[in-house]
Amino acid sequence: MKRGILLYSILGGFCIGLGGTVFLRIKDSFTGGLVVGAIFFAIGLFTICTRGYNLFTGKACYLFDNPLPEYLLDLVIIWVGNFLGCMFIASLEGFTSITGTENGVDAAARVLVEGKMGSSLLSLFVLAILCNICIFIAVNGFAKNPHEVGKYLALFLGVLVFILSGTEHSIADMYYWCVSGVLFEQPGESLLRIVVVTLGNVVGGLFLPLVEKWKARLDAEETSSVSS
Numbered sequence: 001m002k003r004g005i006l007l008y009s010i011l012g013g014f015c016i017g018l019g020g021t022v023f024l025r026i027k028d029s030f031t032g033g034l035v036v037g038a039i040f041f042a043i044g045l046f047t048i049c050t051r052g053y054n055l056f057t058g059k060a061c062y063l064f065d066n067p068l069p070e071y072l073l074d075l076v077i078i079w080v081g082n083f084l085g086c087m088f089i090a091s092l093e094g095f096t097s098i099t100g101t102e103n104g105v106d107a108a109a110r111v112l113v114e115g116k117m118g119s120s121l122l123s124l125f126v127l128a129i130l131c132n133i134c135i136f137i138a139v140n141g142f143a144k145n146p147h148e149v150g151k152y153l154a155l156f157l158g159v160l161v162f163i164l165s166g167t168e169h170s171i172a173d174m175y176y177w178c179v180s181g182v183l184f185e186q187p188g189e190s191l192l193r194i195v196v197v198t199l200g201n202v203v204g205g206l207f208l209p210l211v212e213k214w215k216a217r218l219d220a221e222e223t224s225s226v227s228s
Helices: 002-026 033-041 043-051 056-065 068-093 107-117 121-144 148-164 170-180 187-227
Strands: none
Touching: 002 033, 002 043, 002 068, 002 107, 002 170, 033 043, 033 148, 043 056, 043 121, 043 148, 056 068, 056 121, 056 170, 056 187, 068 170, 107 170, 107 187, 121 148, 121 187, 170 187
């Protein structure tokens, strides 16, 4: 069972890396490229949700809807699997001309990651919170919106907003750190920043669900007091 979780997590990371690949190729290539790149980045989340693959940022939103000890282990496996998937696609691209450099290091990713390396940990944490609020809107909307159009609008709008707002997605960052080569040059600092973004994503993913649970509890208490 856990092997199946790991396999689908690797595929999830690979899909996010695929979205990151097209985003890097498009974002600076023409006016409006950032918006177009963000739209095509959504292939990652689109494929994950429609094929049932595992993505840490989406699964973290449901932490308190599942048995905690076992689900926490699942989240760790998913995080590792996503990382492996990102490494895999970044390694494949290193053998090609897609990165635009002879050494397989993606120049666009390197510029992006150097900016993240220069940010404070607090900034990364807060941006990660905002990112996963968008991811919750996307994945929960896809799962629960009764209208087919609404399901896919939720996916694409969630991705567009988190990218265009400049927020931090831990799995996308794994890919950028891998394909830029920075992860292997500065592993300690790189992993620290990815972990900080991961924790921020968890907080952001739980924000709306916990507030909604709190509101439901308040409503139940009010109903109970009125009936008594």
